[in-house]
Amino acid sequence: MRCHWRINGSETLMFGNIVRSLGLILLFGASPLSGWAQEPEAKPPAAEKPAAATAVVIPLHGEITPLTGAFLDRKLEEAREMGVDVVIIDIDSPGGFADVSFDIARRLRDLKWAKTVAYVEDQAISGAAIAALGCDEIIMRPGAMLGDAGVIAQEILGGPFKYAPEKILSKMVADIREVADAGGRPPALAEAMMHKDVQVFQATHKQDGRVWYYTKAEWDSLPDAEDWEQGKPVMEARENTFLTVTGKRAVELQIANGLADSKTELYEQLGIAKEPKVLAQTGIDTLVWVLNLPLITFLLFVIGLLAIFIEFSAPGLGMGGLVSTLCFGLFFWSRFLGGTSGWLEVTLFAVGLIFIACEIFVIPGFGVPGISGFLLVLGSLVMASRNVVWPESTRDLMQLNKTLATVGASMIAFVVLAMVGSRYLLDFPLFRRIALLPPEVDDQAAAVAVGTAYSASNRPAAWEQVDVGDAGIATSPLRPAGKAAFGDELVDVITEGEFVEAGKGVKIVQKHGTRVVVRSTT
Structure with missing residues (x-):
């Protein structure tokens, strides 16, 4: 470290007065003490060492x-x-x-x-x-x-x-120059790291000998260029070369x-x-990294969606609800710690699920709530996997395509597995216990009617044999979906949100294709 001392006229005068005063003291004080042995001078206190940095x-x-x-x-x-x-x-x-x-x-x-x-x-x-x-x-x-x-x-x-x-490069060049300048480093050399056509040369200040580095454009616009002497170009910043x-x-x-x-x-x-x-990676950091892998993301999506499907098929917070909560909870948690998700994405996902549930259980027909809910869920999953909403570069576009491919593949896999599961799921004892099955009927006539409905393969489907106003009996608990018998026909029905116990009377109030909506009559 250089220490610059400045002594002006008044300070010199003061310094001289102090010296003369000390001289008088020594002159008048030396004679009486000349016969005495001089005591050793006291050592100045040792300078405190700076505390070691942590x-x-x-x-x-x-x-x-x-x-x-x-x-x-x-x-x-x-x-x-x-x-x-x-x-x-x-x-x-x-x-x-x-x-x-x-x-x-x-x-x-x-x-x-x-x-x-x-x-x-x-x-x-x-x-x-x-x-x-x-x-x-x-x-x-x-x-x-x-x-x-x-x-x-x-x-x-x-x-x-x-x-x-250049449209992309110009902004980034300005950014890297600003970062370098804030750290006291030559912005010209930082620009040469990013721009292959920038040439940089050394310049020396004529008065104080300072050395700095400029591009040609900087030199041409330098206000005090006459105070600098232009030197040789920097070899590493030659044309068609990124400075390394x-x-x-x-x-x-x-x-x-x-x-x-x-x-x-x-x-x-x-x-x-x-x-x-x-401060190296911990187990949590490794888990976040694993959960952000495309394959793991795909599996979380598929398992989570299948769990939601099972939960909607058997309402109530059961196994499906717990598994779906775990899967999507892990997904959003890993994106939170990964820096690509916030509460907005979680909110959109939750609202989307509510819209889909309303479409299934409350509002008849597949309309605005169902489509809106699906788009909200899809959008939240895509947004949670990205650090920018709209692609600003080719790399961002590639990441968006990869995210869409992961979400799209998981949706397709979910649909296929849901269709297969609907047909063969009851073959597994575990799922058979949680499925809504028609109760065994004691009445032989009702049993014959049910058997006839299942065996008549050459007849129209059961839902085609009923119409608005028909009355029947719930053969399974309607929570709110289940089965009801209308004469000889056993039909899949759904209520308007109410729960109906098995054996209660019901009446068809709406019919939209295969969707038959009933209301309790008791």
Whole structure:
């Protein structure tokens, strides 16, 4: 650290007066004490050593995804509660989602309660380089690599990747320049990481010898260009090249703040005496990652929808309700911690289920409530799996297609399994116990009527033989769906919401195709 001292005229005069006064004191005080042995001078009190910094290490490894951003947020909050002085982001990543990388960079840039240090032991490429620029300091191993933040896009799903068009690139270049400038790093070099056609050269201030880096556009618009001497171009920022540098070169270019061959050396440089705690992935973090896998998401959807189907077939909070609650609870919980869902998606899902239930049990016919409920459920599942509602890039579009494919495949699988289950489910003893089966009738005439209704395969369906106004008897509890006998016909019916016990009289009040709505007459 340099200390600049300034002594003006008044301060010099004061300093001279003090010296002269001290001289008089020594002059008049030395003679009487000349025969005495001088006492040793008292040692000045030792300066207090600064307290050793406390720190934590948060690993940022592998591809950067929305799960990475949510994981980092949780660990930063944990570090804040610990009250540490330094947060070390241990980066070893090839990059990933650009929007998540910028979110991480801004989160680290705006962090005020601790010093943030990015340590690059191997690589911080693409989005990982963007995240590193958000830290207060960047420390690298001499041979580690940083840079190559070029933005690529896929115009057609399944097609080749191409460099992003200027419309997308311009905004991201402005963002990376802003992040670099906030950290005191040359914005021109940050731009060269992302823009392959930007050339950067070194400039030296003629008066104080400061070295900085400018693009040609910056140099042409520099207000004090005459105070600077333009030097050689930066070799790593030549045309058709994304700037990528080693740790040693990054320090020379003022991108990194220092070098450390190991974490031990890094801790010594930062004044950290005690081995920092590593806030690595916990079992909960691993579970969240597993639950966000497309295959697991597909299984949660299918099992949850089948459980709802079973619950609606046998009303009351039974096995179906518990299983569906567990499946969709795990789905939304994992999306909450994954950073892609909030209470809006949960609310839309719940409202959608209510609409579907109203359509089945309350409002006759398949109309607005049923369609609206289905769309709300579908929309909530898609929204909960994404960090942006509308795709803003090709990667977002690909993620949307993947999410729609997962939801669509689960819907198809549910329909197929529901159809098969409706036919063969009663063959399983477990489901036979919870199914609504017609009770055994003691009356031989009624039994003959029921048998005739089932055996007459050449006759029209039972629901075609009844009409509005027909009276009959409930042969099973109607809760609110069940069966009722109308003469010789045994018909699947549903009430308007009321529960009717078996053996009670009912009357048909509405008929919509195969849907027969009845009302109790007793």
